[in-house]
Amino acid sequence: MGNFSEQSYRSNRQSFTDTGNVQDLLSHWSDRGFQGLTFVAALITAAVPFWMSALIFQQAQPAIAKFGLSFLWTQDWNVDQNIFGALPYIYGTLVSSAIALVIALPIGVAVAIITSEDVFPSWLQSPIAVVVELIAAIPSVIVGLWGRFILIPALAPLQEFLFGHFKWLPIFNTQPFGPSMLMAGIVLAIMILPTIAAISREVLRAISQDLRNGAFALGSTQWETIWHITLPAAASGIFGGASLALGRALGETMAVTMVIGNVTGIDVSLLSPGNTIPALLANQFSEATDPVHIGALMYLALVLFLVTLTVNALAVVMVRFLTRHA
Amino acid sequence: MSQLFDPLPLPKRIFNAALSAIAFSLAALALVPLFAMLWSIFTKGMPHLTGDVFTQLPAPAGMKDIVNGFANAVIGTLLMVAIGSGISLPLGILTAIFLSEFGKKTAFAEVMRFLISILSAAPSIVVGVFAYGVIVLPLKGFSAFAGGFALSIIMLPIVSLATEEALKLVPNSQRLASAALGAGLARTTSRVVLARAFPSILTTALLAIARAAGETAPLIFTALFSQNWLESVMGPSASLSVLIFNYANSPFIEQNNLAWAAAVILVGMVLFTNLLSRFVIRKRLQAW
Numbered sequence: 001m002g003n004f005s006e007q008s009y010r011s012n013r014q015s016f017t018d019t020g021n022v023q024d025l026l027s028h029w030s031d032r033g034f035q036g037l038t039f040v041a042a043l044i045t046a047a048v049p050f051w052m053s054a055l056i057f058q059q060a061q062p063a064i065a066k067f068g069l070s071f072l073w074t075q076d077w078n079v080d081q082n083i084f085g086a087l088p089y090i091y092g093t094l095v096s097s098a099i100a101l102v103i104a105l106p107i108g109v110a111v112a113i114i115t116s117e118d119v120f121p122s123w124l125q126s127p128i129a130v131v132v133e134l135i136a137a138i139p140s141v142i143v144g145l146w147g148r149f150i151l152i153p154a155l156a157p158l159q160e161f162l163f164g165h166f167k168w169l170p171i172f173n174t175q176p177f178g179p180s181m182l183m184a185g186i187v188l189a190i191m192i193l194p195t196i197a198a199i200s201r202e203v204l205r206a207i208s209q210d211l212r213n214g215a216f217a218l219g220s221t222q223w224e225t226i227w228h229i230t231l232p233a234a235a236s237g238i239f240g241g242a243s244l245a246l247g248r249a250l251g252e253t254m255a256v257t258m259v260i261g262n263v264t265g266i267d268v269s270l271l272s273p274g275n276t277i278p279a280l281l282a283n284q285f286s287e288a289t290d291p292v293h294i295g296a297l298m299y300l301a302l303v304l305f306l307v308t309l310t311v312n313a314l315a316v317v318m319v320r321f322l323t324r325h326a
Numbered sequence: 327m328s329q330l331f332d333p334l335p336l337p338k339r340i341f342n343a344a345l346s347a348i349a350f351s352l353a354a355l356a357l358v359p360l361f362a363m364l365w366s367i368f369t370k371g372m373p374h375l376t377g378d379v380f381t382q383l384p385a386p387a388g389m390k391d392i393v394n395g396f397a398n399a400v401i402g403t404l405l406m407v408a409i410g411s412g413i414s415l416p417l418g419i420l421t422a423i424f425l426s427e428f429g430k431k432t433a434f435a436e437v438m439r440f441l442i443s444i445l446s447a448a449p450s451i452v453v454g455v456f457a458y459g460v461i462v463l464p465l466k467g468f469s470a471f472a473g474g475f476a477l478s479i480i481m482l483p484i485v486s487l488a489t490e491e492a493l494k495l496v497p498n499s500q501r502l503a504s505a506a507l508g509a510g511l512a513r514t515t516s517r518v519v520l521a522r523a524f525p526s527i528l529t530t531a532l533l534a535i536a537r538a539a540g541e542t543a544p545l546i547f548t549a550l551f552s553q554n555w556l557e558s559v560m561g562p563s564a565s566l567s568v569l570i571f572n573y574a575n576s577p578f579i580e581q582n583n584l585a586w587a588a589a590v591i592l593v594g595m596v597l598f599t600n601l602l603s604r605f606v607i608r609k610r611l612q613a614w
Contacts (some may be wrong), residue, residue: 038420
């Protein structure tokens, strides 16, 4: 049935050449026009990513010409002297996303297991899945508002505890005062949790029941089956979901900028404030006037776009490949 | 008989108990954020959600005990979401029609799908940067139109991909029946396919609108913000989301409170749309 359009076309064309009927002629041309219209719309939509990258690349030229690739590993960001280096922001983006992934992955997989395997009554499974998935619907700026006024004060004891007992570890050796890289990581973890949970759930559900039954027949308990059979079989799909979530975390802006403190510089301690590429863009773009400054921000946006594209393209390929072979 | 009911060996029991405990506590932890967020938004926002907020302008920073509101931000959000929908809904639905009705499994359509999924993965701040480069820089000014344009780019991939899924669910027999009755492609698609998929397209549109209404990153340096009434589509405009961002960072408690009140409206709208599409419209679809 795949070539229904061609068939109906041919028949339309046939009839109008045969009879010369005006109505058929009109119908033929309106069909042609309609198809052409949808084609043009699809072309425009598909062209937007090219337009976007070309435009950002072009606008970044003043900074690309001035700093070249060394932009990526220099540390100064001085608006007055027009010297720009992206390393602190790249570092902050990667570290906050990594923290988020470390926290959200086990929790997301746990939610996926609880909501797909038979360890929990099924009438409770979908409400739990819905509650977790609804987090994704909350606007980022509201997560940030909540993070800033509720979560940071609530987790102040945790930060104090980490500093008090683990300050011999370089990652906890600064006095916390609220906003920090760790808080950004936790807020990001909350925001990517729905992605990880939903995709892991799909992957677990796609795994053949035969595998589980085989394990049960050999005397495995429910949890042994999950741990030794189901999870390993789902691992690569879950990994794909985690990559998609990572792509989201890298580009997340509002919630991060509201809890990370927006301090430029690289500090290994997770309890000290930091900055990320999206957070810097959000804070500086509206005030940037110098072409080199705007160019440097565009350059950052370009780097961010390319990194998230790579991560997402890999994830999409991985998830597609796996679901095709599941 | 006793052997049948032999308890599991101790290591197995410990393993089971430990994994159950870990999984249940982690999953329980996952339920906390949503309820915690809704609770704080409700308790902190409701007291400040008076009738004034819908009719008054924001009070100047630091002024106490005078009427305070964000009517201009409500108007700005509505206007920019309308601009975004006006661009993205027709374009996205036509794109979806091409992909599902004409492009189908061809390599060309697959490449288009991949490009659209790339667009949907673009960080919203990058979309803002794009709109800044396309509209704000050439026209030398922040504008509600630039904000609406940015929102349309956010909505476009959502609308295209979800509408295509909806169209693909329409049974092919209905297209054939329509063709057999003499309807051409344009007529079949508009009168049969689109009509049949209408409830799911409506759901998609609502979800995309809800998503756009909450977006902040694409608006902060395209539409900027304004303390005053909207004067022109080509001038800067307030919006609920940017108001929350600006007022959350404000040192003045009145402005913080207003941010919470705006959060109630935004979250209420977003959750309402989501739950509506999840339960009501999906049920209706199943009933068809």
